Amino acid sequence: xASATEQIAPQxxxxxxxxxxxxxxxxxxxxxxxxWELMIWIFKFHPVVLPPPSRVWTILSTQGDFLVxxxxxxxxxxxxxxxxxxxxxxxxGIFITxxxxxxxxxxxxxxxxxxxxxxxxxxxxxxxxxVGSDFPNHKIVITMLLAFFPVTENTIxxxxxxxxxxxxxxxxxxxxxxxxxxxxxxxFSLPFVxxxxxxxxxxxxxxxxxxxxxxxxxxxGSRIVDAQDVSNTQFxxxxxxxxxxxxxxxxxxxxxxxxxLTKWY
Amino acid sequence: xxLRNDSAVKTPPSWPMALLRRAWDTKxxxxxxVAILIVWTLLVRTxxxxxxxxxxxxxxxxxxxxxxPDLAEATLVSFFxxxxxxxxxxxxxxxxxxxxxxxxFLLRAVYPFLFGFRVVPKVAFLPLFLVWFGIGLTVKVVMxxxxxxxxxxxxxxxxxxxxxxxxxxxxxxxxxxxxxMLRWIRLPAALPAIMVGAKLGxxxxxxxxxxxxxxxxxKGLGSLVVRARQHARTDLIIAVIIVTAAAGLIVYLTGxxxxxxxxxxxxxxxx
Numbered sequence: 359x360a361s362a363t364e365q366i367a368p369q370x371x372x373x374x375x376x377x378x379x380x381x382x383x384x385x386x387x388x389x390x391x392x393x394w395e396l397m398i399w400i401f402k403f404h405p406v407v408l409p410p411p412s413r414v415w416t417i418l419s420t421q422g423d424f425l426v427x428x429x430x431x432x433x434x435x436x437x438x439x440x441x442x443x444x445x446x447x448x449x450x451g452i453f454i455t456x457x458x459x460x461x462x463x464x465x466x467x468x469x470x471x472x473x474x475x476x477x478x479x480x481x482x483x484x485x486x487x488x489v490g491s492d493f494p495n496h497k498i499v500i501t502m503l504l505a506f507f508p509v510t511e512n513t514i515x516x517x518x519x520x521x522x523x524x525x526x527x528x529x530x531x532x533x534x535x536x537x538x539x540x541x542x543x544x545x546f547s548l549p550f551v552x553x554x555x556x557x558x559x560x561x562x563x564x565x566x567x568x569x570x571x572x573x574x575x576x577x578x579g580s581r582i583v584d585a586q587d588v589s590n591t592q593f594x595x596x597x598x599x600x601x602x603x604x605x606x607x608x609x610x611x612x613x614x615x616x617x618x619l620t621k622w623y
Numbered sequence: 624x625x626l627r628n629d630s631a632v633k634t635p636p637s638w639p640m641a642l643l644r645r646a647w648d649t650k651x652x653x654x655x656x657v658a659i660l661i662v663w664t665l666l667v668r669t670x671x672x673x674x675x676x677x678x679x680x681x682x683x684x685x686x687x688x689x690x691x692p693d694l695a696e697a698t699l700v701s702f703f704x705x706x707x708x709x710x711x712x713x714x715x716x717x718x719x720x721x722x723x724x725x726x727x728f729l730l731r732a733v734y735p736f737l738f739g740f741r742v743v744p745k746v747a748f749l750p751l752f753l754v755w756f757g758i759g760l761t762v763k764v765v766m767x768x769x770x771x772x773x774x775x776x777x778x779x780x781x782x783x784x785x786x787x788x789x790x791x792x793x794x795x796x797x798x799x800x801x802x803x804m805l806r807w808i809r810l811p812a813a814l815p816a817i818m819v820g821a822k823l824g825x826x827x828x829x830x831x832x833x834x835x836x837x838x839x840x841x842k843g844l845g846s847l848v849v850r851a852r853q854h855a856r857t858d859l860i861i862a863v864i865i866v867t868a869a870a871g872l873i874v875y876l877t878g879x880x881x882x883x884x885x886x887x888x889x890x891x892x893x894x
Contacts, residue, residue: 362816363741366780368731379731386732407755462651473875474868475830477837478844481852482860485676564744571746572837579747586750594751598743605742 409592417596425578425600432566432577433604438493439501440562444555447506451513451551456539468510476503477568484573496573501565505558512554516547552616559608567601678858686858687865693847694866701836701843701870704760705828708767713824715768716775717817721805723776724783737777745769746834758839766835767828774827778820782813815889822878829874833867844870 368379391411397403398410405413418425450468453460483496520543528538570579578597585593660680666672667679674682687694723729749766756762786809794804836845844867851859 362777362781362820363737366734366737366777366784368734382728382732383735386729386736459651462648463655466649466652467655469875470868470872473826473871474864475833475871477830477834478848478864478867480837481848482857482864485852485857485860560742563742564746567744568746568834571749572834582747582750586753589754591751591754594754598747598751601747602739602743605744606739609742 406589406591409595413592414595414599417592418599421593421596422600425581425597428576428578428581429600429604432570432579435497435501435577436559436562436566436608439498439565440505440559442498443502443505443562444509444558446502447509447554447558448513448551450506451510451517452539454510455514455517468507471503472507476500476565477572479503480569480572497566497569500569501562504561504565508557508561509551509554512550512557513547516550517543519550520546549616549620552612552619556609556612556616559612560605563601563605563608675855675857678861682858683861683865686856687862690859690862694862697842697844697847697863698866698870701829701832701845704763704832704836704843705767705825705874707760708764708832709771709825709828711764712768712771712828713775713821716772717779720776720779720783724780725801730780730784737773740773741777745831749835749838752835753839763832763835763840763843766831770827770831771824774820774824775817778816779813782816783809785816786812815886818882818885822875822882825874825878826871829871 369375394408394411398408450464454465454468455461477500480496480500483499487495524542524546525538528542529535533541566577567579570577571583574580574583578601582594582597585591585597663677663680667677670677723733745766748769749762752762752765756765790808790812791804794808799807832843833845836843837849838845840846844863848860848863848867851857851863
């Protein structure tokens with residue numbers, strides 16, 4: 359269940375290859391940084407337009423804890439929305455797979471919800487709950503909406519891929535439908551669901567960051583808007599880097615859990 | 624009227640019957656939609672909600688019809704920005720992917736960066752793009768383009784690097800040079816993966832255009848919904864949501880149809 363980005367991972371065969379797999383990205387990073395400095399040097403960009411890497415580094419080293427502190431505030435929303443959204447998405451996936459009526463009644467609506475840009479709901483959600491409400495609030499609902507669909511999609515894919523013979527075997531041994539679902543279908547679909555969780559985590563980051571940037575209040579997205587108001591471009595870039603680090607950490611954490619739970623697969 | 628139960632060949636039903644059967648197939652969906660409408664109406668009638676919180680279905684319908692020209696114009700503006708971003712971002716991603724594919728150094732070096740960009744919400748770049756490109760058309764096109772760019776880049780690389788080796792061998796035995804090989808073997812074989820990226824990419828482009836419009840704009844669906852909120856016109860908000868959903872559905876279905884058409888020869892292998 360590798361995503362497209364993982365499937366293009368360079369294949370390392372020999373020792374030299376394996377070494378270059380690590381060294382080449384570092385070389386590219388150094389080249390990019392040099393090119394960045396050089397561009398500023400040649401085109402004389404104003405630091406508001408493009409600050410040199412050194413200035414971004416200064417922000418990271420002096421205001422690093424401030425950035426991380428606000429990132430943690432955002433992370434709370436992300437994790438909440440992720441948890442509720444993926445759980446509901448998982449349930450929806452199960453019901454859609456096993457009930458023809460539910461499938462016919464709500465799947466078309468879910469498809470529409472899936473393809474509509476979710477951001478369009480934000481004004482309505484703010485009207486309903488204001489910006490002060492703790493739960494449900496607009497941030498969590500948008501994050502939930504985004505985290506919902508990858509899990510639903512993958513749960514349906516996983517459950518419909520269950521081996522018919524295994525199901526029939528359980529039935530012929532006297533297992534009820536519920537037992538079959540619990541003992542065969544759910545474990546079988548687990549790798550799919552976990553892969554969906556990984557995508558949902560990335561989506562949850564998008565949801566929370568979007569709301570924080572559009573309706574500045576709390577969290578790192580709002581601090582980015584503050585920085586934009588005072589034309590503090592180096593702060594924006596530093597903040598994006600912090601978000602990237604947290605995003606990668608969350609992604610690899612989920613991947614690690616996935617590998618541990620699906621060793622048998 | 625002759626009833627023929629014995630015939631194994633089913634004659635296709637005449638078109639009014641087929642249409643009826645289709646309609647009957649959607650009865651559950653219709654039931655849900657009607658149920659939503661009834662609950663909504665009951666809530667409005669009995670719940671004593673202020674129309675700002677929950678407008679009646681009739682007033683939403685009214686503002687759908689009354690604001691039809693505005694809604695149509697906003698949709699067209701958003702579609703235009705979406706298509707422009709898709710075309711520019713997609714072609715940039717495609718060209719860069721082919722370039723990266725032919726450079727062993729870049730193929731190895733670029734991988735962690737692709738990963739990093741994948742997990743960063745593109746919306747975080749919006750304030751930066753506003754500094755660079757102002758609040759005009761450019762920033763929307765750039766936002767749409769960024770999403771499409773990375774998708775097409777990754778999917779093209781994926782397609783090119785998973786070409787069936789026996790096809791490449793075939794090309795070699797025909798003494799094809801690399802240019803011919805790219806044109807007649809690698810790119811056609813990569814097309815299904817690229818089309819998956821294009822299908823997803825056009826949806827992402829619309830999403831990002833709407834986000835950029837909501838942030839700072841005077842035109843398009845995103846700005847219309849923000850203005851409706853500023854005027855406390857909840858009926859118009861819901862009307863814009865309905866139109867946006869329709870727009871999203873059209874974009875998605877068109878993308879899917881184009882993908883099917885372009886890769887009709889391709890049979891997806893079971894994973």
